[in-house]
Amino acid sequence: MSDLILQQLEREWIAGRPVPELRPGDVVRVHLRIREGDKERVQIFQGTVIRIRGSGTGRTFTVRRIAAHGIGVERTFPLYSPRIDHIEVVRHSRVRRARLYYLRERFGKAARLKERLIAAPEAEELPPEEAAEATESQ
Numbered sequence: 001m002s003d004l005i006l007q008q009l010e011r012e013w014i015a016g017r018p019v020p021e022l023r024p025g026d027v028v029r030v031h032l033r034i035r036e037g038d039k040e041r042v043q044i045f046q047g048t049v050i051r052i053r054g055s056g057t058g059r060t061f062t063v064r065r066i067a068a069h070g071i072g073v074e075r076t077f078p079l080y081s082p083r084i085d086h087i088e089v090v091r092h093s094r095v096r097r098a099r100l101y102y103l104r105e106r107f108g109k110a111a112r113l114k115e116r117l118i119a120a121p122e123a124e125e126l127p128p129e130e131a132a133e134a135t136e137s138q
Helices: 002-016 101-105 128-137
Strands: 027-036 039-053 060-066 072-078 084-091
Touching (some): 039 072
Antiparallel strands (some): 027 039, 027 084, 039 060, 060 072
16 A cells, blocks of 8 residues: 555656757757855756666766866756756767667767767648748748
């Protein structure tokens, strides 16, 4: 009985927090709310998703970026954390593995991933008369 209640609460929590579909290889920009004293600000952490693990509200993802002087920094975020303001997917990369730990040994051009192109949602088609007017006005 208590499992059913927990599952229901988990579903409600997940439904209330829209998050983009993340995959390993994606370059993301994570906007974090940081509290310093009595002030709060948003800090951005941008890097490549190298791992996604867990399920439900316990789902986490690890982002790796190269900081100053070529030092690699990895940070693991809970996907449904209230501290995360929002997550932007900057680009998608084509990878064949679920865990990109091999990127830890690579740097510079060797650490590049091929971009994965995603079809844009189709725009509403204009009637032929309006389409002709739109092309003439340009």
